[in-house]
Amino acid sequence: xxxxxxAPAAVAVAGSVAVVIGIHQGLVHVAPGxxxxxxxxxxxxxxxxxxxxxxxxxxxxVGTVATARWRRLAVVPVAAGGIxxxxxxxxxxxxxxxxxxxxxxxxxxxxPVRFVLGAEPFLLVxxxxxxxxxxxxxxxxxxxxxxxxxxxxxxxxxx
Numbered sequence: 001x002x003x004x005x006x007a008p009a010a011v012a013v014a015g016s017v018a019v020v021i022g023i024h025q026g027l028v029h030v031a032p033g034x035x036x037x038x039x040x041x042x043x044x045x046x047x048x049x050x051x052x053x054x055x056x057x058x059x060x061x062v063g064t065v066a067t068a069r070w071r072r073l074a075v076v077p078v079a080a081g082g083i084x085x086x087x088x089x090x091x092x093x094x095x096x097x098x099x100x101x102x103x104x105x106x107x108x109x110x111x112p113v114r115f116v117l118g119a120e121p122f123l124l125v126x127x128x129x130x131x132x133x134x135x136x137x138x139x140x141x142x143x144x145x146x147x148x149x150x151x152x153x154x155x156x157x158x159x
């Protein structure tokens with residue numbers, strides 16, 4: 001019984017950790033076998049989008065914990081997971097269009113390189129899915145009656 005109450009929080013913690021680890025990884029890398037490097041902001045401080053994703057995942061985690069008391073707050077981790085999934089999809093599509101993933105492109109020196117996805121989009125997708133799952137588990141925990149909250153008052157038919 002207790003495990004069912006802790007499961008949404010554990011799933012949300014795993015999702016938030018995946019997002020926080022993911023934002024510190026690279027989105028695009030030069031494929032093995034090719035010489036080259038990608039210079040971006042990932043080597044330094046995080047950008048505003050990465051910081052925003054970390055905060056959104058923490059909001060999803062807090063929403064999942066609050067779901068143990070208030071069922072309607074299950075929309076918070078679902079929305080947070082949706083935001084993380086949208087960001088990952090948008091970022092991958094932006095790089096897939098220009099210059100193209102998994103296709104050879106020439107550098108300024110004329111050497112061919114191939115860009116491949118790094119670990120960031122995969123970890124963000126995993127974190128987003130886990131946050132959505134935490135919201136669903138939190139919602140279903142109330143449907144199964146496994147919460148600590150007081151039972152809802154019943155109305156008497158006598159007037």
